[in-house]
Amino acid sequence: MFLLFNADKMPEIVASNLQSYSCSFSHFFLWRKFGIQFDCGEGSAIRLDDHVFRTDILAISHSHSDHCRGILTLLEMRSGLKGANDKPLTIVFPKDSKPMDQWIIPARDLAARRNLVNVRFSPIAAGDKMPLQNGRILEAIDVVHENGELCLAYRIGHQRKRLKREYEHLDSKQIQALASKLPRNELEEVRYECELVYSGDTERMEPSFYNGAQVLIHEASFLYPEDADKQKGIHADLKSLLPSVRDGGVRNLILFHSSRRYGLDTLKTKMQEIIEDSGLKCPVILIRGAYNLLTD
Numbered sequence: 194m195f196l197l198f199n200a201d202k203m204p205e206i207v208a209s210n211l212q213s214y215s216c217s218f219s220h221f222f223l224w225r226k227f228g229i230q231f232d233c234g235e236g237s238a239i240r241l242d243d244h245v246f247r248t249d250i251l252a253i254s255h256s257h258s259d260h261c262r263g264i265l266t267l268l269e270m271r272s273g274l275k276g277a278n279d280k281p282l283t284i285v286f287p288k289d290s291k292p293m294d295q296w297i298i299p300a301r302d303l304a305a306r307r308n309l310v311n312v313r314f315s316p317i318a319a320g321d322k323m324p325l326q327n328g329r330i331l332e333a334i335d336v337v338h339e340n341g342e343l344c345l346a347y348r349i350g351h352q353r354k355r356l357k358r359e360y361e362h363l364d365s366k367q368i369q370a371l372a373s374k375l376p377r378n379e380l381e382e383v384r385y386e387c388e389l390v391y392s393g394d395t396e397r398m399e400p401s402f403y404n405g406a407q408v409l410i411h412e413a414s415f416l417y418p419e420d421a422d423k424q425k426g427i428h429a430d431l432k433s434l435l436p437s438v439r440d441g442g443v444r445n446l447i448l449f450h451s452s453r454r455y456g457l458d459t460l461k462t463k464m465q466e467i468i469e470d471s472g473l474k475c476p477v478i479l480i481r482g483a484y485n486l487l488t489d
Protein backbone atom coordinates (compact mmCIF):
# COMPACT_ATOMS: atom_id res chain seq x y z
CA MET A 194 0.00 0.00 0.00
CA PHE A 195 1.00 3.62 -0.13
CA LEU A 196 0.16 7.05 1.24
CA LEU A 197 0.00 9.93 -1.20
CA PHE A 198 0.44 13.65 -0.48
CA ASN A 199 0.41 16.76 -2.69
CA ALA A 200 -1.41 14.91 -5.49
CA ASP A 201 -4.87 13.51 -6.29
CA LYS A 202 -3.53 10.42 -7.96
CA MET A 203 -0.27 8.53 -8.32
CA PRO A 204 2.00 10.35 -10.79
CA GLU A 205 2.15 8.43 -14.07
CA ILE A 206 5.94 8.13 -13.98
CA VAL A 207 5.71 6.26 -10.68
CA ALA A 208 2.65 4.15 -11.55
CA SER A 209 4.21 2.92 -14.78
CA ASN A 210 7.74 2.30 -13.47
CA LEU A 211 7.81 1.33 -9.84
CA GLN A 212 7.32 -2.16 -8.41
CA SER A 213 8.39 -2.29 -4.81
CA TYR A 214 8.12 -3.53 -1.29
CA SER A 215 9.20 -2.01 2.00
CA CYS A 216 8.67 -3.28 5.53
CA SER A 217 10.95 -3.57 8.58
CA PHE A 218 12.87 -6.57 7.24
CA SER A 219 12.80 -6.17 3.49
CA HIS A 220 13.12 -3.44 0.88
CA PHE A 221 13.40 -3.44 -2.89
CA PHE A 222 12.59 -1.04 -5.71
CA LEU A 223 12.36 -2.11 -9.33
CA TRP A 224 12.28 0.80 -11.79
CA ARG A 225 11.08 -0.67 -15.08
CA LYS A 226 12.26 2.07 -17.42
CA PHE A 227 15.92 1.31 -16.72
CA GLY A 228 15.48 -2.36 -15.78
CA ILE A 229 17.17 -1.54 -12.50
CA GLN A 230 16.32 -2.95 -9.11
CA PHE A 231 17.65 -1.23 -6.03
CA ASP A 232 18.29 -3.62 -3.15
CA CYS A 233 16.91 -7.10 -2.76
CA GLY A 234 15.29 -7.74 0.60
CA GLU A 235 13.80 -11.10 1.47
CA GLY A 236 10.88 -12.10 -0.72
CA SER A 237 11.58 -9.68 -3.56
CA ALA A 238 11.72 -12.40 -6.22
CA ILE A 239 8.63 -14.14 -4.85
CA ARG A 240 6.68 -10.90 -4.87
CA LEU A 241 7.82 -10.03 -8.38
CA ASP A 242 6.98 -13.58 -9.58
CA ASP A 243 7.56 -13.77 -13.36
CA HIS A 244 8.39 -10.05 -13.40
CA VAL A 245 11.64 -11.23 -11.84
CA PHE A 246 13.07 -11.22 -15.37
CA ARG A 247 12.56 -7.46 -15.65
CA THR A 248 15.67 -6.83 -13.55
CA ASP A 249 18.74 -6.26 -15.73
CA ILE A 250 20.78 -4.56 -13.04
CA LEU A 251 20.53 -5.23 -9.34
CA ALA A 252 22.16 -2.36 -7.45
CA ILE A 253 22.78 -3.13 -3.78
CA SER A 254 23.28 -0.18 -1.41
CA HIS A 255 24.83 -2.00 1.57
CA SER A 256 25.14 -5.36 3.28
CA HIS A 257 22.32 -5.17 5.84
CA SER A 258 20.04 -8.17 5.61
CA ASP A 259 16.86 -6.16 4.98
CA HIS A 260 18.51 -5.07 1.69
CA CYS A 261 20.24 -8.33 0.69
CA ARG A 262 18.51 -11.42 2.00
CA GLY A 263 16.62 -11.97 -1.28
CA ILE A 264 19.62 -12.16 -3.62
CA LEU A 265 19.87 -15.96 -3.60
CA THR A 266 16.15 -16.44 -4.22
CA LEU A 267 16.30 -13.96 -7.09
CA LEU A 268 19.03 -16.06 -8.73
CA GLU A 269 17.18 -19.31 -7.98
CA MET A 270 13.99 -18.03 -9.55
CA ARG A 271 15.79 -16.63 -12.59
CA SER A 272 17.27 -20.05 -13.21
CA GLY A 273 14.27 -22.19 -12.22
CA LEU A 274 11.24 -20.26 -13.41
CA LYS A 275 10.24 -20.60 -17.06
CA GLY A 276 11.09 -17.36 -18.80
CA ALA A 277 14.01 -15.32 -20.09
CA ASN A 278 16.53 -17.46 -18.19
CA ASP A 279 19.49 -16.37 -20.30
CA LYS A 280 18.78 -12.67 -19.89
CA PRO A 281 21.91 -10.95 -18.57
CA LEU A 282 21.85 -9.76 -14.98
CA THR A 283 24.51 -7.51 -13.48
CA ILE A 284 24.75 -7.39 -9.70
CA VAL A 285 26.34 -4.14 -8.58
CA PHE A 286 27.44 -3.87 -4.96
CA PRO A 287 29.81 -1.81 -2.76
CA LYS A 288 33.42 -2.66 -3.49
CA ASP A 289 35.66 -3.40 -0.47
CA SER A 290 32.68 -4.02 1.80
CA LYS A 291 33.76 -7.09 3.78
CA PRO A 292 30.23 -7.81 5.10
CA MET A 293 28.95 -7.96 1.50
CA ASP A 294 30.85 -11.28 1.15
CA GLN A 295 28.21 -13.12 3.19
CA TRP A 296 25.76 -12.48 0.30
CA ILE A 297 28.05 -12.32 -2.73
CA ILE A 298 30.08 -15.50 -2.11
CA PRO A 299 27.02 -17.81 -1.93
CA ALA A 300 25.47 -15.93 -4.86
CA ARG A 301 28.58 -16.57 -6.98
CA ASP A 302 28.49 -20.25 -5.93
CA LEU A 303 24.86 -20.57 -6.87
CA ALA A 304 25.37 -18.82 -10.22
CA ALA A 305 28.23 -21.26 -10.97
CA ARG A 306 26.26 -24.34 -9.87
CA ARG A 307 23.22 -23.38 -11.91
CA ASN A 308 25.36 -22.39 -14.86
CA LEU A 309 24.02 -18.84 -14.87
CA VAL A 310 26.69 -17.63 -17.27
CA ASN A 311 24.95 -14.32 -17.90
CA VAL A 312 25.06 -13.21 -14.28
CA ARG A 313 27.87 -10.71 -13.73
CA PHE A 314 29.14 -9.51 -10.38
CA SER A 315 30.31 -5.96 -10.56
CA PRO A 316 31.74 -4.30 -7.42
CA ILE A 317 31.47 -0.54 -7.57
CA ALA A 318 33.18 2.20 -5.55
CA ALA A 319 31.93 5.65 -4.68
CA GLY A 320 32.52 7.96 -7.63
CA ASP A 321 32.44 5.10 -10.17
CA LYS A 322 30.17 5.50 -13.18
CA MET A 323 28.64 2.71 -15.19
CA PRO A 324 27.03 3.16 -18.61
CA LEU A 325 23.42 1.98 -18.99
CA GLN A 326 21.31 1.79 -22.14
CA ASN A 327 20.26 4.90 -24.07
CA GLY A 328 23.14 7.03 -22.85
CA ARG A 329 22.17 6.81 -19.22
CA ILE A 330 24.89 6.75 -16.57
CA LEU A 331 24.63 4.98 -13.21
CA GLU A 332 26.73 6.70 -10.58
CA ALA A 333 27.60 5.41 -7.09
CA ILE A 334 27.87 7.89 -4.24
CA ASP A 335 28.92 7.07 -0.70
CA VAL A 336 26.57 8.04 2.11
CA VAL A 337 26.82 7.84 5.88
CA HIS A 338 24.84 5.02 7.45
CA GLU A 339 26.57 3.22 10.29
CA ASN A 340 30.10 3.09 11.59
CA GLY A 341 32.08 0.67 9.49
CA GLU A 342 29.22 -0.05 7.08
CA LEU A 343 29.94 1.06 3.56
CA CYS A 344 26.70 2.32 2.03
CA LEU A 345 26.11 3.60 -1.49
CA ALA A 346 23.44 5.79 -2.98
CA TYR A 347 22.83 5.61 -6.73
CA ARG A 348 22.04 8.28 -9.27
CA ILE A 349 20.92 7.82 -12.87
CA GLY A 350 20.99 10.58 -15.42
CA HIS A 351 22.16 11.56 -18.86
CA GLN A 352 23.62 14.47 -20.81
CA ARG A 353 21.03 16.21 -22.95
CA LYS A 354 21.03 19.05 -25.42
CA ARG A 355 18.86 21.81 -24.04
CA LEU A 356 18.01 25.37 -24.95
CA LYS A 357 20.51 27.65 -23.21
CA ARG A 358 19.15 29.05 -19.98
CA GLU A 359 19.45 32.62 -21.28
CA TYR A 360 16.82 31.81 -23.96
CA GLU A 361 14.40 29.83 -21.78
CA HIS A 362 12.10 32.80 -21.18
CA LEU A 363 11.41 33.19 -24.94
CA ASP A 364 8.23 31.90 -26.60
CA SER A 365 8.32 29.53 -29.58
CA LYS A 366 8.05 32.32 -32.20
CA GLN A 367 10.95 34.22 -30.68
CA ILE A 368 13.01 31.02 -30.58
CA GLN A 369 12.23 30.33 -34.26
CA ALA A 370 13.29 33.86 -35.16
CA LEU A 371 16.53 33.41 -33.24
CA ALA A 372 17.13 29.99 -34.81
CA SER A 373 16.95 31.51 -38.29
CA LYS A 374 19.78 33.90 -37.38
CA LEU A 375 22.04 31.79 -35.18
CA PRO A 376 23.66 28.37 -35.72
CA ARG A 377 22.08 25.61 -33.66
CA ASN A 378 25.03 25.16 -31.30
CA GLU A 379 24.68 28.82 -30.31
CA LEU A 380 21.17 28.12 -29.06
CA GLU A 381 21.74 24.86 -27.23
CA GLU A 382 24.03 23.52 -24.56
CA VAL A 383 24.62 20.06 -23.12
CA ARG A 384 23.27 19.66 -19.61
CA TYR A 385 23.10 16.82 -17.13
CA GLU A 386 19.58 15.70 -16.44
CA CYS A 387 19.06 13.68 -13.28
CA GLU A 388 16.27 11.14 -13.63
CA LEU A 389 16.44 8.91 -10.58
CA VAL A 390 18.19 8.94 -7.21
CA TYR A 391 18.10 6.12 -4.66
CA SER A 392 19.39 7.03 -1.21
CA GLY A 393 20.14 3.67 0.39
CA ASP A 394 20.03 3.94 4.18
CA THR A 395 21.23 7.35 5.29
CA GLU A 396 20.21 10.71 6.65
CA ARG A 397 19.43 13.99 4.92
CA MET A 398 21.99 15.06 2.33
CA GLU A 399 22.85 18.48 0.92
CA PRO A 400 20.36 19.75 -1.71
CA SER A 401 22.95 19.44 -4.51
CA PHE A 402 22.97 15.67 -3.90
CA TYR A 403 19.36 15.49 -5.14
CA ASN A 404 20.32 17.41 -8.27
CA GLY A 405 16.83 18.29 -9.58
CA ALA A 406 15.95 14.58 -9.74
CA GLN A 407 12.79 13.70 -11.58
CA VAL A 408 12.30 10.95 -8.99
CA LEU A 409 13.98 10.55 -5.61
CA ILE A 410 13.54 7.32 -3.65
CA HIS A 411 14.65 8.14 -0.13
CA GLU A 412 14.46 6.36 3.16
CA ALA A 413 12.56 8.21 5.91
CA SER A 414 12.70 5.96 8.96
CA PHE A 415 11.50 8.67 11.34
CA LEU A 416 9.18 11.65 11.37
CA TYR A 417 11.20 13.92 13.66
CA PRO A 418 14.95 14.17 14.49
CA GLU A 419 14.26 13.44 18.18
CA ASP A 420 12.73 10.06 17.23
CA ALA A 421 15.98 8.79 15.69
CA ASP A 422 17.89 6.14 17.60
CA LYS A 423 21.49 6.96 16.66
CA GLN A 424 22.65 3.74 18.35
CA LYS A 425 21.00 1.79 15.57
CA GLY A 426 22.77 3.55 12.72
CA ILE A 427 22.16 6.75 10.85
CA HIS A 428 18.71 7.09 9.29
CA ALA A 429 16.70 9.98 7.86
CA ASP A 430 13.84 11.80 9.52
CA LEU A 431 11.21 13.51 7.41
CA LYS A 432 11.38 16.86 9.16
CA SER A 433 15.11 17.31 8.44
CA LEU A 434 14.95 15.70 5.02
CA LEU A 435 12.25 17.75 3.30
CA PRO A 436 13.91 21.21 3.18
CA SER A 437 16.88 19.60 1.42
CA VAL A 438 14.61 17.78 -1.03
CA ARG A 439 12.72 21.04 -1.72
CA ASP A 440 15.93 23.03 -2.29
CA GLY A 441 17.33 20.19 -4.40
CA GLY A 442 14.47 20.66 -6.89
CA VAL A 443 13.15 17.08 -6.66
CA ARG A 444 10.01 16.55 -8.78
CA ASN A 445 8.60 13.33 -7.30
CA LEU A 446 9.50 11.97 -3.87
CA ILE A 447 9.09 8.31 -2.89
CA LEU A 448 9.71 7.47 0.77
CA PHE A 449 10.36 4.11 2.39
CA HIS A 450 11.84 2.40 5.49
CA SER A 451 9.21 4.01 7.72
CA SER A 452 9.48 2.82 11.33
CA ARG A 453 6.78 0.46 12.56
CA ARG A 454 6.39 2.61 15.67
CA TYR A 455 4.10 4.91 13.66
CA GLY A 456 0.58 3.75 12.92
CA LEU A 457 -0.98 4.67 9.59
CA ASP A 458 -3.23 7.36 11.11
CA THR A 459 -0.23 9.04 12.77
CA LEU A 460 1.68 8.91 9.50
CA LYS A 461 -1.21 10.43 7.55
CA THR A 462 -1.66 13.42 9.86
CA LYS A 463 1.95 14.04 10.87
CA MET A 464 3.37 13.64 7.38
CA GLN A 465 0.79 16.05 6.03
CA GLU A 466 1.82 18.58 8.69
CA ILE A 467 5.56 18.18 8.07
CA ILE A 468 5.13 18.41 4.28
CA GLU A 469 3.04 21.58 4.58
CA ASP A 470 5.55 23.17 6.96
CA SER A 471 8.42 22.40 4.60
CA GLY A 472 6.80 24.12 1.62
CA LEU A 473 7.60 21.09 -0.58
CA LYS A 474 5.07 21.07 -3.44
CA CYS A 475 5.93 17.94 -5.42
CA PRO A 476 3.99 14.67 -5.04
CA VAL A 477 5.14 12.62 -2.04
CA ILE A 478 4.51 8.87 -1.83
CA LEU A 479 5.21 6.66 1.16
CA ILE A 480 5.60 2.99 0.30
CA ARG A 481 4.58 0.66 3.10
CA GLY A 482 4.28 -3.01 2.21
CA ALA A 483 3.74 -3.92 -1.44
CA TYR A 484 3.25 -1.51 -4.33
CA ASN A 485 2.38 -2.50 -7.90
CA LEU A 486 3.20 -6.17 -7.39
CA LEU A 487 1.43 -9.24 -8.64
CA THR A 488 0.59 -10.15 -5.06
CA ASP A 489 -1.14 -6.82 -4.30
Ligand SMILES: [Zn+2]
Pocket residue numbers: 255257338394426
Ligand atom coordinates in the same frame (compact mmCIF):
# COMPACT_ATOMS: atom_id res chain seq x y z
ZN1 LIG B 1 20.88 -0.51 6.85
